[in-house]
Amino acid sequence: MPRSQTRQLxxxxxxxWGAGRLGLIFSLLYRYGPPRWSxxxxxHWAGQRLVIAVPYLWLVLFFxxxxxxxxxxxxxxxxxxxPPFAPLIxxxxxxxxxxxxxxxxxxxxxxxxxxxxxxxxxxKVAAISTLLCLLIGYPMSYAxxxxxxxxxxxxxxxxxxxxxxxxxxxxxxxxxxxxxxxLINQALGIFGLGPFTMMYTDFAVYIGxxxxxxxxxxxxxxxxxxxxxxxxxxxxxxLGAGPIKSFLRITLPLSFPGIVAGSLxxxxxxxxxxxxxxxxxxxxxxxxxxxxSDEFFANRDWPVASAxxxxxxxxxxxxxxxFQRFQNRELAGAKK
Amino acid sequence: xxxxxxxxxxxxxxPRPIDKSNEYVRIENVTKRFGDFVAVDNVSLSIFxxxxxxxxxxxxxxxxxxxxxxxxxxxxxxxxxxxxxxDMEDTLxxxxxxxxxxxxxxxxxxxxxxxxxxxxxxQEKLPRKEIDQRVAEMLETVKLSELxxxxxxxxxxxxxxxxxxxRALVKKPKLLLLDEPLGALDKKLREATQFELxxxxxxxxxxxxxxxxxxxxxxxxxxxxxxMDRGEIVQVGTPTxxxxxxxxxxxxxxxxxxxxxxxxxxxxxxNYVRIHAPELSCAIYVDHxxxxxxxxxxxxxxxxxxxxxTREEPAGPDNRARGVVKDIAYMGDMSIYLVKIDSGKxxxxxxxxxxxQLSERISWDETVWLSWDPSSPVILPQ
Numbered sequence: 001m002p003r004s005q006t007r008q009l010x011x012x013x014x015x016x017w018g019a020g021r022l023g024l025i026f027s028l029l030y031r032y033g034p035p036r037w038s039x040x041x042x043x044h045w046a047g048q049r050l051v052i053a054v055p056y057l058w059l060v061l062f063f064x065x066x067x068x069x070x071x072x073x074x075x076x077x078x079x080x081x082x083p084p085f086a087p088l089i090x091x092x093x094x095x096x097x098x099x100x101x102x103x104x105x106x107x108x109x110x111x112x113x114x115x116x117x118x119x120x121x122x123x124k125v126a127a128i129s130t131l132l133c134l135l136i137g138y139p140m141s142y143a144x145x146x147x148x149x150x151x152x153x154x155x156x157x158x159x160x161x162x163x164x165x166x167x168x169x170x171x172x173x174x175x176x177x178x179x180x181x182x183l184i185n186q187a188l189g190i191f192g193l194g195p196f197t198m199m200y201t202d203f204a205v206y207i208g209x210x211x212x213x214x215x216x217x218x219x220x221x222x223x224x225x226x227x228x229x230x231x232x233x234x235x236x237x238x239l240g241a242g243p244i245k246s247f248l249r250i251t252l253p254l255s256f257p258g259i260v261a262g263s264l265x266x267x268x269x270x271x272x273x274x275x276x277x278x279x280x281x282x283x284x285x286x287x288x289x290x291x292x293s294d295e296f297f298a299n300r301d302w303p304v305a306s307a308x309x310x311x312x313x314x315x316x317x318x319x320x321x322x323f324q325r326f327q328n329r330e331l332a333g334a335k336k
Numbered sequence: 337x338x339x340x341x342x343x344x345x346x347x348x349x350x351p352r353p354i355d356k357s358n359e360y361v362r363i364e365n366v367t368k369r370f371g372d373f374v375a376v377d378n379v380s381l382s383i384f385x386x387x388x389x390x391x392x393x394x395x396x397x398x399x400x401x402x403x404x405x406x407x408x409x410x411x412x413x414x415x416x417x418x419x420x421x422x423d424m425e426d427t428l429x430x431x432x433x434x435x436x437x438x439x440x441x442x443x444x445x446x447x448x449x450x451x452x453x454x455x456x457x458x459q460e461k462l463p464r465k466e467i468d469q470r471v472a473e474m475l476e477t478v479k480l481s482e483l484x485x486x487x488x489x490x491x492x493x494x495x496x497x498x499x500x501x502x503r504a505l506v507k508k509p510k511l512l513l514l515d516e517p518l519g520a521l522d523k524k525l526r527e528a529t530q531f532e533l534x535x536x537x538x539x540x541x542x543x544x545x546x547x548x549x550x551x552x553x554x555x556x557x558x559x560x561x562x563x564m565d566r567g568e569i570v571q572v573g574t575p576t577x578x579x580x581x582x583x584x585x586x587x588x589x590x591x592x593x594x595x596x597x598x599x600x601x602x603x604x605x606x607n608y609v610r611i612h613a614p615e616l617s618c619a620i621y622v623d624h625x626x627x628x629x630x631x632x633x634x635x636x637x638x639x640x641x642x643x644x645x646t647r648e649e650p651a652g653p654d655n656r657a658r659g660v661v662k663d664i665a666y667m668g669d670m671s672i673y674l675v676k677i678d679s680g681k682x683x684x685x686x687x688x689x690x691x692x693q694l695s696e697r698i699s700w701d702e703t704v705w706l707s708w709d710p711s712s713p714v715i716l717p718q
Contacts, residue, residue, distance in 0.1 A: 234409055238435055239456035239459060240430050245459065
């Protein structure tokens with residue numbers, strides 16, 4: 001290469017464009033490139049963080065702040081006033097403030113068997129409903145995941161279709177089906193059976209919850225089962241395992257994350273379910289969601305209502321934490 | 337088909353003797369259709385005890401379908417499969433005395449290496465002690481003892497391959513099916529594993545049926561190769577037979593590279609033939625007879641390494657051509673020369689780089705002479 005060409009490729013020395021300050025800036029720019037602020041921003045304030053910040057801000061405003069308010073309320077004392085509770089920090093005189101922390105609301109939850117029995121009943125109903133959803137949902141998800149790819153979307157569409165009608169309306173529809181002179185009893189009457197009392201029983205609550213929450217079980221299970229590598233089943237058969245053994249040792253353990261996800265999606269909202277037990281359930285045994293709303297609206301005892309909801313939250317935090325753990329494990333397993 | 341030269345058996349026999357009296361797998365007129373598509377077309381084949389049989393062919397030639405029929409994952413549309421003398425028609429995959437190593441390895445992701453290997457033995461309801469002992473032995477054999485408690489996703493490709501092999505072999509199958517066993521490994525590892533596989537096979541005395549698209553792999557592993565094309569077996573033979581005596585243009589082309597000359601038989605005697613090839617200025621003289629009518633149109637196939645490249649004109653009237661070197665590919669151990677002969681045809685010649693001096697070597701645009709031994713050309717029907 002000729003010498004003159006190599007010289008041209010070299011960067012000019014500082015101040016090559018005259019002694020002026022602007023000239024200096026330009027020559028520095030030429031030599032070192034533009035300031036790397038954009039890189040600094042990219043490194044420490046990545047777009048990723050901005051994107052994550054939006055939902056976090058949302059959660060702080062509409063979850064964390066109300067939660068703190070409810071938590072504060074649960075420690076205050078009820079008053080016949082507006083608002084119906086005593087402030088936590090009260091100004092007694094010009095120089096003194098009183099801090100009224102009242103643990104009585106929580107003590108009250110344990111003293112009155114209404115609350116403990118409602119909690120236990122809610123957990124029982126939710127657990128049995130979850131199990132029923134799993135027993136019904138697993139074969140359905142499995143069948144959808146193994147059907148022809150063109151049919152899968154149709155089956156899934158049929159699962160999701162009920163969501164297009166109002167939830168309340170669908171639960172009301174069950175009233176018409178289940179009541180003593182309802183459609184089911186009428187149909188059974190043709191064969192000389194019944195009438196059976198189905199309304200306002202545990203049975204009706206299970207029907208309502210399983211019916212409403214079944215898609216929440218099927219969808220995560222389906223998305224898990226659909227990803228299974230079917231050669232694993234061939235390998236299992238090749239190694240001498242029959243279809244049942246292969247299911248129990250290969251498919252079932254591999255679908256465990258889907259089972260956990262679906263079960264928690266059913267269990268958590270089912271514990272706090274309000275509409276279904278109110279419309280279909282027993283009147284002598286309340287679920288905790290009903291107790292909560294009665295406490296708040298009928299008794300106007302906001303502090304106890306808050307204590308009930310905080311206790312319910314703690315009850316649900318355990319499964320949520322478990323859910324997170326399994327999700328993390330599934331993510332770790334997927335990175336292979 | 338065509339010639340089956342008398343002296344084939346004299347040279348290039350199988351690397352290990354095959355006991356042909358000991359047939360282990362018999363495939364009888366097996367056809368498999370998927371709708372209109374014929375994946376396997378009337379294949380008949382015998383595989384003998386203790387051999388490594390390679391099914392070699394391009395993608396979609398039906399080799400994997402044939403293997404899957406042996407494993408029982410696909411049922412033949414017609415025809416029968418016998419394993420160890422027993423008709424396999426009604427035998428389900430989990431009842432067959434056969435194990436398979438899958439192309440994707442199909443390791444159970446939720447089980448440790450140890451659990452993966454013991455899975456098959458657990459199905460046999462063996463006592464726990466024996467299972468543990470056999471698993472430990474097998475992991476020792478494939479050098480995976482230290483990794484026994486790892487999960488598959490914590491292993492490298494080569495380690496996974498060994499787990500898959502151990503899982504299939506621990507059941508002591510009489511027949512092991514391997515679907516592209518080395519496909520996912522890099523070149524160095526693949527070569528090392530090929531020899532490991534052969535050693536293992538000799539040690540355990542298992543019959544291997546290997547499916548591969550890689551001719552090098554087939555040549556190294558196999559005691560016999562079955563070349564497949566469009567669902568049919570086109571030739572079965574030892575690697576040497578397949579390479580040196582292909583019976584069809586497809587096989588000659590598929591295995592290695594080859595120069596094809598179109599021609600017509602002019603003289604056909606029991607001990608020699610002469611072929612007139614329009615692309616050459618001389619005749620092709622072959623020192624072995626074939627059974628074909630004079631005047632028949634044939635292909636003469638000559639392997640690139642069997643052609644000599646000289647600056648001096650070779651003696652004799654036949655088996656030679658003059659040309660100009662158009663391209664040289666230096667491969668290290670050998671070089672590939674592309675020579676344009678007088679008729680305009682490009683001929684491929686490979687020469688070993690046995691000397692180091694570059695000046696000695698034939699270079700670009702040099703006029704050279706090609707010549708070959710009368711035993712080199714293979715005559716194939718058109």
